[in-house]
Amino acid sequence: MENLKKQVGIEAAKFVKDGMIVGLGTGSTAKYFVEEIGRRVAEEGLNIVGVTTSNVTFDLAQSLNIPLKSIDEVEYVDLTVDGADEVDPKYNGIKGGGAALLMEKIVATYSNDCIWIVDGSKIVETLGKFPLPVEVVPYGARRLLAKFEDKGYNPKMRLSGDDYLVTDMGHYIIDLHLEKIEDSYALADELDNTVGVVEHGLFNDMISKVIVARETGVEILEK
Numbered sequence: 001m002e003n004l005k006k007q008v009g010i011e012a013a014k015f016v017k018d019g020m021i022v023g024l025g026t027g028s029t030a031k032y033f034v035e036e037i038g039r040r041v042a043e044e045g046l047n048i049v050g051v052t053t054s055n056v057t058f059d060l061a062q063s064l065n066i067p068l069k070s071i072d073e074v075e076y077v078d079l080t081v082d083g084a085d086e087v088d089p090k091y092n093g094i095k096g097g098g099a100a101l102l103m104e105k106i107v108a109t110y111s112n113d114c115i116w117i118v119d120g121s122k123i124v125e126t127l128g129k130f131p132l133p134v135e136v137v138p139y140g141a142r143r144l145l146a147k148f149e150d151k152g153y154n155p156k157m158r159l160s161g162d163d164y165l166v167t168d169m170g171h172y173i174i175d176l177h178l179e180k181i182e183d184s185y186a187l188a189d190e191l192d193n194t195v196g197v198v199e200h201g202l203f204n205d206m207i208s209k210v211i212v213a214r215e216t217g218v219e220i221l222e223k
């Protein structure tokens with residue numbers, strides 16, 4: 001599995017060219033992409049600026065001496081490469097398994113192009129088996145939990161040890177165990193309009209390509 005993740009990380013780095021502003025994703029797959037960019041900066045003199053999507057990725061990129069700016073210091077990002085938890089045939093997906101969805105979605109929103117890197121197990125017919133992360137403000141989080149419960153969304157507060165997990169942006173995560181998302185656009189609209197929800201892990205129409213690693217080889221799926 002690690003080998004598959006590494007393969008797609010390295011493959012995605014081939015889309016990065018000199019002079020680009022590059023969104024650096026988060027997670028166990030995106031880590032290999034960031035490491036490959038770090039290698040190219042060090043060994044090939046690749047000249048890019050990275051924009052990170054979490055504190056973990058910031059620390060990794062900084063340790064690799066990748067020049068960094070925050071999303072507020074750039075007008076746009078040329079290309080963002082990130083992992084995903086599930087991807088459907090419309091190239092919509094679920095992200096946020098690692099609790100980084102808010103920064104990831106902000107960086108993706110200002111990116112001219114986004115690529116996801118996944119192993120074959122993440123490609124699904126219908127989204128929803130993977131619990132959908134919803135980032136919420138702490139104030140009123142239990143009320144929101146009850147509201148989602150009433151809707152039959154099977155919500156669970158995400159924990160870190162015995163406490164609620166706190167995201168890099170200081171929020172909580174409620175995971176919706178939906179099993180099946182019939183209409184990811186309708187659900188995204190509903191969550192976008194729910195008071196107390198800061199962001200959710202449905203990423204609709206945000207990417208151009210998925211690079212998939214399987215035991216049989218790497219495949220690039222283009223929208």
Ligand SMILES: O=C[C@H](O)[C@H](O)[C@H](O)COP(=O)(O)O
Nearest residue numbers: 027028083096097098099100
């Ligand atoms: O919050 C985390 C991100 O959305 C990750 O990109 C996603 O969870 C996939 O992570 P991994 O590559 O570790 O499966």
